[in-house]
Amino acid sequence: MKSKQSKESEKESEVGVAKAAAREAFIPVMRELVRAYQAYAVYSQTHIRELGLTPAQFDVIATLGNTDGMTMGEVADKTLVTKGTLTGIIDRLEQKNLVRREVPEGNRRCFMLILTPEGEQVFEEVFPTHIAHLKERFEQLTPDEMQQLQSLLKKLRGLFE
Amino acid sequence: MKSKQSKESEKESEVGVAKAAAREAFIPVMRELVRAYQAYAVYSQTHIRELGLTPAQFDVIATLGNTDGMTMGEVADKTLVTKGTLTGIIDRLEQKNLVRREVPEGNRRCFMLILTPEGEQVFEEVFPTHIAHLKERFEQLTPDEMQQLQSLLKKLRGLFE
């Protein structure tokens, strides 16, 4: 993610900055949304990859942790991935022996996805480690700032849904 | 992006929510950051794909628009992509006849990437269209909210860099 071949700079384009449109008042907010997220994502994903998982795989494990299992469809919904894509992700997690498919009684056309003991262990060790890694940064915001930021982001999200 | 095979729900996992860590005060902010960005990204990228470009390709065109051209390295920096990846992206944009490589005088080991007339046209038509599409949503924030959100996001970004 980072530490590729050297990336220090700041992303501009996805933010959409051009003379013609640069006058729009919302551009700076959009720009900061993208930059803040990207800075977060780079920080987060770099750590996840160091732990030996892809972001998508981490997502699935985080989703399945502390549950009794979920179907493919449920996990696909939660992780914003299509069923077809999820099949591949689960295949790779099965190869790593972190997740297994179990046919539930009563409905043989779906699977329950369940963390294996190794998967549980990853969840229990890797997950808190990762949270702690994120906490280091986020906690430099004051409680007040967190509160404000949260509610503004929530409102913004609402506008796109 | 959306309109895949049906995605309505809300992403949970990348946000990292688990009992063990759920007590952390920063989790809700992180969660909203991810959700807000994703809602934005889905909205934005869906529109970009409708216009016939991938997000990465749009990025490059937006970066090159209103410039006299930039080198591979410069564009790679701005778009947060490695040189190797950018080679492929530029290849595809050259196939579409939207960008060309030009060897500058004086330094024959680099290229200037320049929008072709077709590329300029895409930039001039597609870009404002896209900005207008985004504006619809962002402008439902009050000026005050924009201002606050911008500065909070900026601070947050600073914590990750």
Add this chain to the structure above:
DNA sequence: TATTGTTATACTCTATAACTATA
């Protein structure tokens, strides 16, 4: 030797749509 890009390798994820097997 250092810099700028390209190439090679090997994956992971993506979208779309057709298909299988249940129900």
Add this chain to the structure above:
DNA sequence: TATAGTTATAGAGTATAACAATA
């Protein structure tokens, strides 16, 4: 017929590292 997943296809972007050409 409708539902839950898989498979097939074809990209597109990712990382990493070795490589060529130029400076």
